Amino acid sequence: MQRISVKLLVFFALATTMLSAQASRTWVSGVGDDANPCSRTAPCKTFAGAISKTAAGGEIDALDPGGFGAVTITKAITIDGGGGQVASVLVAGTNGIVVSANGATDVVILRNLRINGISQGLNGIQFLAGKNLNVENCFIFGFTQNGINIALNQASPASVHVLNTVVKNNGGVGIRATNAVTPAVQVVVDNSAVILDTTGIEAAPHSRVTLNRSVVQNASSEGLKADDPASDAQITIDHSDVSFNANGITSSTGGSVAVADSKIALNSGTAMNSAGGSIASYQTNRIHSNGAVGTFTPIPQL
């Protein structure tokens, strides 16, 4: 009888774990514990600890300020830091958040997070597979490679939306987009700033990048760059500021860029650097005080 009770206990313990695994919403806290079920009253301590207890399609929310550590995401999930508090991922020597989800179906949403590489982390966010990645109100800084590294290898369509976000002081590219195969990954950067990286934003093979109402500044190499030997890299720029870089916009072989209502100024090199690729201007851009204006093709607005 006593032994049966023990079995019962084990059964309940497992059942509870399974129940936890079903939770649509889990919580992390700066004073939580990953041994907890990640509930509102018994929160976990890390995103990595919470994710196994969060159902696919569910969300992990920050209950209070904290450093919640690196995490790898392999399913549809939302992580929300709360916005009015410091919800942070600080890493040294590794990636911050890796998304390697189902390419055909999974939407991953990251909101209200700080991701700090303290000049030692590799990539802030690494997007390897998934249907869609949303990065909103994030501050991504101090990585040795890329701030947001979109490096897909999938035949299903993928998109990325970067909204109200700052990507700063990264050794590689602020935001780099590529898919190893077609179709091109579609990336929108809106109301964001990409500052003080080696290259600000790069559309690499099989990518379409749209930049709107944003700032790309102080890149030590190119502010924006499109390059793809297979001629499938495109950048369109509207209402944006591309200044204080070495070159403003560079289009190398296979790159295609269109620019409208933007400022390209005070770049020490060439503003419109057609270096094997094409740059089209809607003749609405304010270009001044660069090392050289460079060359571009004027096209009319309609």
Place this chain on the structure above:
Amino acid sequence: MRKINAVKLFAIVVLGTTIMYGQASRTWVSGVGDDVNPCSRTAPCKTFAGAISKTAAGGEIDALDPGGFGAVTITKALTIDGGGGQVASVLVAGTNGIVVQAGPNDVVILRNLRINGIGSGLNGIRFLAGKDLNVENVYIFGFTQNGIDIALNQATKASVHILNSVMKNNGGVGVRATNAVSPPVQVMIDNSAAILDATGFEAAQHSQVIVNRSLANKASSEGLKADDAATADSDLSVDHTEITDNNNGITATAGGLVHVGDCKIANNSGTGSNQAGGTITFFTQTNRVHSNGATGTFGTTAQQ
């Protein structure tokens, strides 16, 4: 013997602990913290000045809850994050709020702060040395001198990015930029407002200032100003910005160079575009200029 051991042990523990604190990549301050604490998540400090010595270079000080965290001088790469959804404030009288005097490779990030001079503080933020200063979601008000005073004297490149911030009711300039030597300091002001200062934004000697999607309003003297009589190396570039209700809208004095595109310059009591020894260039027919004391003069250049 026993006594010596105990003393030694105590010294090792205390020193060892101090060294460990010195290594923390992240420290915390709280409105009810104590600076004798290690500034950890569960034992936070009370002030930025108390936390900074326990924070590693490149690391960050974060606000755990609302509080007044006091003036601080920053001499290394550092991030201070007030959180955003709470009052994380520096309130000072008679001194500067935050002084940044860091190394030539140091990036300093200030986010989600309120800096209040209560009518007697000197400058809200003073940037004296460093590679880059980031000011984001910061409200700076009530100083007798400048809201953000960029006053460098360095031969290495420096940049400043002011995003989503308000500089208000300062006796001097909302944001003033200068480097005593070349190269010019590069300053970006995006989605921000300078209101009710003597001058809103000033590009002084050796500076390149870009103002984008912003507001320069109610300056008792100049809304925007570029001046570098000594070396003619001040460049001010303004887009998508409203320059209204000032005395003069935009003033370029000797050595000042200004470009203006897609802006509103209206309801300034003096001169809208005030070329007073410097050069102001409008991107042709992209600006909305009306209801000023005088329109003033400007050159034009075509958009491309």
